[in-house]
């Protein structure tokens with residue numbers, strides 16, 4: 001079959017690869033210059049690495065299998081990393097049980113309650129009842145005020161910015177579930193992973209395999225119209241050209257779907273409200289020395305303009321980054337926040353003020369470069385009763401399918417979930 005796939009992010013390319021392996025002729029349309037969507041890479045001058053920080057967990061079994069399937073098993077790297085916490089202008093390591101038991105900001109009772117929260121959360125299966133409970137209330141009830149303020153709140157701020165107050169307990173539950181779900185038994189659980197060369201290696205390999213199987217990939221190809229073809233199948237219009245396919249799968253966001261699809265091809269149910277999105281501004285700082293010894297530092301400091309610190313070079317070998325250290329500083333905001341439209345130099349100035357507060361010894365000589373990247377609508381905000389807000393997309397044409405991350409109602413946004421959904425989708429249509 002001749003299959004068109006709209007979107008060249010992880011979802012579109014994983015689909016294209018799996019379908020091409022089943023003997024279908026696939027064509028991918030990606031509006032950007034390079035493949036990868038939110039998982040894409042960035043040229044940092046002396047090296048190329050992911051635009052946003054990406055890590056593979058030992059529990060990402062679907063993603064790990066996929067990476068092995070595309071022949072990159074030997075490129076998977078695992079490394080033990082440390083976790084930090086920045087509280088009252090002090091950095092603490094909470095990387096092992098002993099450090100955690102010693103962690104001064106938490107009382108013994110608080111630590112016990114945290115362990116109970118994690119154990120209890122990982123065993124819950126009925127997530128729908130959690131949709132009605134604000135995440136703050138749920139965590140306060142289970143972990144207590146002290147543990148909430150010192151540990152959970154910084155984590156929520158790191159992941160959601162100030163929007164955490166409106167989010168339901170499903171958010172943290174899916175996070176706990178991802179951490180505690182079945183792990184690849186060949187790996188040590190404390191380790192984190194990446195692919196040598198970053199996600200560029202994955203996308204280059206996917207492109208190679210898709211083309212080897214006879215597929216096509218068009219970049220800078222913004223799909224503008226999708227409609228039924230009069231002689232059967234579907235046609236796709238892009239850059240003033242038209243191509244006909246037996247089947248088309250759309251992997252972009254729902255608002256784009258609504259603007260490109262012909263009337264009567266999909267039914268998008270009206271819901272009681274609209275889905276809100278989180279955006280992210282992420283500064284990647286390239287330095288000559290390490291800023292922190294941790295992969296992740298959760299921040300409990302409202303004076304800082306960023307919501308987390310990710311010392312990528314504590315995970316990734318320095319050979320990957322030309323001997324430089326790369327640290328990401330994300331700031332998660334509501335997608336309507338005007339800060340997302342501020343020019344790069346203003347954002348850099350703001351983030352540098354935070355750098356001076358947190359790292360007073362850092363000098364201009366230590367800094368090689370700073371890159372500001374942003375994504376306006378990176379993930380839906382899982383507010384209370386979120387699953388009722390997600391518009392149900394039903395395709396009214398047997399040759400047209402929609403598979404995208406906005407349909408994930410009880411999962412965190414990550415590539416393991418993307419691959420899991422792709423594999424289920426491919427299995428279902430084959431059956």
Ligand SMILES: Cc1cc2nc3c(=O)[nH]c(=O)nc-3n(C[C@H](O)[C@H](O)[C@H](O)COP(=O)(O)OP(=O)(O)OC[C@H]3O[C@@H](n4cnc5c(N)ncnc54)[C@H](O)[C@@H]3O)c2cc1C
Pocket residue numbers: 006007008009010011012029030031032035036037038039052053054055056221222223224251252253256260280282330375378404405413414415416418
């Ligand atoms: C800051 C940040 C950190 C992250 N960290 C991790 C992590 O550590 N681990 C992890 O597993 N995941 C992580 N993720 C999530 C991961 O990046 C996503 O799961 C993944 O990118 C989703 O892929 P997708 O293909 O569904 O969507 P997208 O990446 O959004 O791809 C959709 C593609 O469709 C294209 N498109 C849209 N409209 C059209 C059109 N009309 N015509 C043609 N093309 C179109 C877009 O240009 C885009 O390339 C992170 C994301 C961010 C932003």
